[in-house]
Amino acid sequence: MSAPLLDISGLSAISTRENARVLRDVDLVVAEGEVHGLVGESGAGKSTIAKAVLDMLPRTIRVTGGRIVFRGRDLASLDRASLRALVAREIALIPQDPMTGLNPTRRIEAQLTDGMRLVAGMSRGEARERALALLEEVRIADPARTLAAYPHELSGGMRQRVLIAAAFALEPKLVVADEPTTALDVTVQKQILRLIRGMQERHGTGVIFVTHDLGVVAKICDRVTLLYQGKVVEAGTAREMIETPRHAYTRALLAASPRYDRPEHGCDPVPGSVVAGLEAEIARHDEGRAP
Numbered sequence: 249m250s251a252p253l254l255d256i257s258g259l260s261a262i263s264t265r266e267n268a269r270v271l272r273d274v275d276l277v278v279a280e281g282e283v284h285g286l287v288g289e290s291g292a293g294k295s296t297i298a299k300a301v302l303d304m305l306p307r308t309i310r311v312t313g314g315r316i317v318f319r320g321r322d323l324a325s326l327d328r329a330s331l332r333a334l335v336a337r338e339i340a341l342i343p344q345d346p347m348t349g350l351n352p353t354r355r356i357e358a359q360l361t362d363g364m365r366l367v368a369g370m371s372r373g374e375a376r377e378r379a380l381a382l383l384e385e386v387r388i389a390d391p392a393r394t395l396a397a398y399p400h401e402l403s404g405g406m407r408q409r410v411l412i413a414a415a416f417a418l419e420p421k422l423v424v425a426d427e428p429t430t431a432l433d434v435t436v437q438k439q440i441l442r443l444i445r446g447m448q449e450r451h452g453t454g455v456i457f458v459t460h461d462l463g464v465v466a467k468i469c470d471r472v473t474l475l476y477q478g479k480v481v482e483a484g485t486a487r488e489m490i491e492t493p494r495h496a497y498t499r500a501l502l503a504a505s506p507r508y509d510r511p512e513h514g515c516d517p518v519p520g521s522v523v524a525g526l527e528a529e530i531a532r533h534d535e536g537r538a539p
């Protein structure tokens with residue numbers, strides 16, 4: 249088997265702001281060209297993992313152990329400049345909120361072509377051609393007009409399409425999609441999920457798809473890692489996790505999710521006994537370790 253695209257092992261981190269552990273010995277392997285769901289409730293540590301991979305951790309979160317190996321290179325072994333260059337070239341982000349992901353004061357053309365010119369060294373003309381082709385690929389009806397527009401002139405769905413185009417602009421090996429459909433209405437959400445899947449298949453890109461929504465997992469992910477309070481609870485194929493969940497927490501979370509397959513069914517809350525069991529497991533895990 250070829251080496252994985254991303255191999256995270258034993259990653260642990262603390263929040264100095266909250267004096268609490270935020271990641272506990274996390275293992276996460278993303279294969280070339282797969283969509284890997286990173287799933288968990290609010291505060292589970294999904295964004296912390298995504299930020300660690302993108303070298304965007306805030307100062308108030310400190311990695312205390314583990315390794316992030318990307319395409320065979322341990323990120324911690326790189327100096328600042330090499331790490332910045334590697335991330336700029338090979339790892340891209342699709343942010344959660346399409347409005348904050350774009351600078352409101354600059355036209356789309358400038359924002360889409362910055363990376364192409366600065367990182368890939370394209371001329372203004374080459375970058376514009378590439379931007380037009382990308383906007384067509386993300387099915388924006390009038391690419392030339394969109395390039396001339398400011399973000400506020402576009403709908404939420406269009407802005408998210410622009411950010412997806414931007415993420416794939418430099419042919420990254422890995423795209424981190426941080427809840428990219430949360431801010432959109434349901435019909436647009438489905439289109440955007442289909443678009444991300446289509447883009448990653450055509451470009452052969454690996455994707456980490458951060459979400460709290462198991463319905464989204466069922467639609468887009470090949471494999472999944474489920475987190476609870478910074479700890480991996482279950483990992484496997486999306487199909488296995490949804491059809492034959494092994495862990496009581498996964499089963500409870502599935503029961504608590506809106507039934508994407510049977511919308512007439514309601515939701516059950518995650519039972520207190522399951523959560524208490526997990527908390528006891530985490531306490532055992534943390535025993536003897538200062539936060």
Ligand SMILES: Nc1ncnc2c1ncn2[C@@H]1O[C@H](COP(=O)(O)OP(=O)(O)OP(=O)(O)O)[C@@H](O)[C@H]1O
Pocket residue numbers: 263264265266270288289290291292293294295296297306308309460
């Ligand atoms: N800037 C920060 N500085 C210190 N601690 C933080 C910071 N951001 C988040 N945390 C803490 O890290 C923990 C994990 O948060 P994280 O944002 O990774 O969770 P998440 O699963 O992405 O949640 P959400 O779905 O709400 O974004 C939480 O306890 C949170 O309070």
